[in-house]
Amino acid sequence: MKGIVIKNTGSWYTVLNEEGEQVECKIKGNFRLRGIRSTNPVAVGDHVQIIRNQEGTAFINEIDDRRNYIIRKSSNLSKQSHIIAANVDQAFLIVTVNYPETSTTFIDRFLASAEAYRVPVCLIFNKTDLLSDDERHIQQMMAQLYDSIGYTCVEVSAKTGEGIDNIRQLLKDKISVFSGNSGVGKSTLLNRLIPGVKLKTAAISEAHNTGMHTTTFSEMLRLPQGGWAIDTPGIKGFGTFDMEPEEICGYFREIFRFSKDCRFSNCTHTHEPGCAVLKALDEHYIAASRYKSYVSMLDDKDESKYRDPY
Numbered sequence: 001m002k003g004i005v006i007k008n009t010g011s012w013y014t015v016l017n018e019e020g021e022q023v024e025c026k027i028k029g030n031f032r033l034r035g036i037r038s039t040n041p042v043a044v045g046d047h048v049q050i051i052r053n054q055e056g057t058a059f060i061n062e063i064d065d066r067r068n069y070i071i072r073k074s075s076n077l078s079k080q081s082h083i084i085a086a087n088v089d090q091a092f093l094i095v096t097v098n099y100p101e102t103s104t105t106f107i108d109r110f111l112a113s114a115e116a117y118r119v120p121v122c123l124i125f126n127k128t129d130l131l132s133d134d135e136r137h138i139q140q141m142m143a144q145l146y147d148s149i150g151y152t153c154v155e156v157s158a159k160t161g162e163g164i165d166n167i168r169q170l171l172k173d174k175i176s177v178f179s180g181n182s183g184v185g186k187s188t189l190l191n192r193l194i195p196g197v198k199l200k201t202a203a204i205s206e207a208h209n210t211g212m213h214t215t216t217f218s219e220m221l222r223l224p225q226g227g228w229a230i231d232t233p234g235i236k237g238f239g240t241f242d243m244e245p246e247e248i249c250g251y252f253r254e255i256f257r258f259s260k261d262c263r264f265s266n267c268t269h270t271h272e273p274g275c276a277v278l279k280a281l282d283e284h285y286i287a288a289s290r291y292k293s294y295v296s297m298l299d300d301k302d303e304s305k306y307r308d309p310y
Contacts, residue, residue: 005046005060006220006228013042013060015050016220025050028059043069044218044230045086045175068117070177072235085177085218085230090120092167094180094189096127097139102181104142108293110179111151112251116243119177122152122170126185129157145287149253158189168193173226182234190231194221199231248297249277254286255294270295 003023007014013025027042028051042048042060049062070084070091085091093110095102107123114121123146125139143153152170156163170176171193178186187199220228243251249269250256255277259267263274272278280286 001050003048003050004220005042005044005048007217008040008042008044008219009217010040015048015058015060017050023050023058025058025060028061039082043083043086044220044232045069045088045177047087068119070114070119070179071117072113084179084232084235087175088119088177088230089174090122090170091177091179092122092124092170094124094126094178094184094186095142096181096184097125097131097135097142099127099130100181100183102184104289105293105296106181107146108252108290109297112243112248112293112297115251115253116247122154124167124189125153125155126158126189128155128162129160145290149290156189158185158192161192164189164192168225171223171225171227171229175220175228175230177230177232179232180234184234186231186234190221190229193229194223197221243297243300245298248294252290252294254280254290258286268298270298 001017001023003015003017005013006016006022011026013027015023015025017023025048042063046066047064048060049064050058051061052058066086068088069086070088071081072084073081091110091114093107095107111121123143125143128136128139131139139155143155147153154163154166154170156167158164167189178190180186191197191199218230218232220230223229245268246266249259255269258276258280259269261276262269262272263276264272267275267277269275269277277286277291281288281291
């Protein structure tokens with residue numbers, strides 16, 4: 001019997017089978033993902049084969065090849081990965097200029113990982129209603145930066161409903177994963193998009209201006225206009241997984257575009273003479289924040305580095 005994993009609690013998996021039945025399953029045997037060691041070998045969005053034993057317990061015994069996935073380093077085990085979601089049409093990265101602040105390094109790491117696995121990303125700037133004039137200006141500048149690179153950006157308020165119709169249009173008939181730091185309003189946004197879903201929400205910590213985890217597992221939610229939204233737990237840091245330094249340039253669109261004009265084909269864009277990327281940086285064709293993120297990812301071979309919240 002075939003189906004798709006729509007919920008992962010860590011020990012049990014809910015599979016929607018071809019007959020429309022939701023089946024609670026466990027994993028059968030040890031799964032290996034093309035040599036990748038993962039803390040969650042089965043992810044929400046996976047297409048799987050399930051069997052039932054004589055006692056009636058259902059097991060996942062086979063996973064179909066994934067067309068893509070969003071992956072990061074496990075927050076606890078440096079050499080293992082954590083797959084956020086698989087087989088998605090797009091990712092929605094929810095960011096906030098304040099309450100709490102999402103760093104551009106976190107955004108850039110997420111975007112680079114999505115580029116590596118061919119997942120289109122839309123940036124959702126939430127909590128617009130809470131921003132001062134100066135903060136709103138910062139948000140508009142950030143949106144203009146990422147829009148100029150080629151990423152769709154939408155400014156919204158999940159609380160007031162501002163901009164929500166724009167998101168609904170982007171979601172229609174697609175499988176979309178929602179991700180972001182804890183406290184950016186993912187659950188509030190999904191509650192607004194899916195009437196009656198009633199996901200748990202929590203206030204951010206006023207002492208530290210940081211979010212608190214409310215979503216503890218990943219789940220696919222059916223959208224009223226067609227399609228699915230994958231709700232995922234909030235994350236603090238985004239450690240890139242299984243990227244070689246020479247590949248990283250290709251995951252920064254504007255840096256890759258200028259790199260073709262470098263004098264040396266193996267240029268790292270950090271110090272070499274005739275580097276077109278450094279020239280573009282000096283001339284402000286590449287944002288300093290984006291270049292800083294690129295350089296930080298070159299250093300990710302330091303196994304402890306990704307543990308810090310970016």
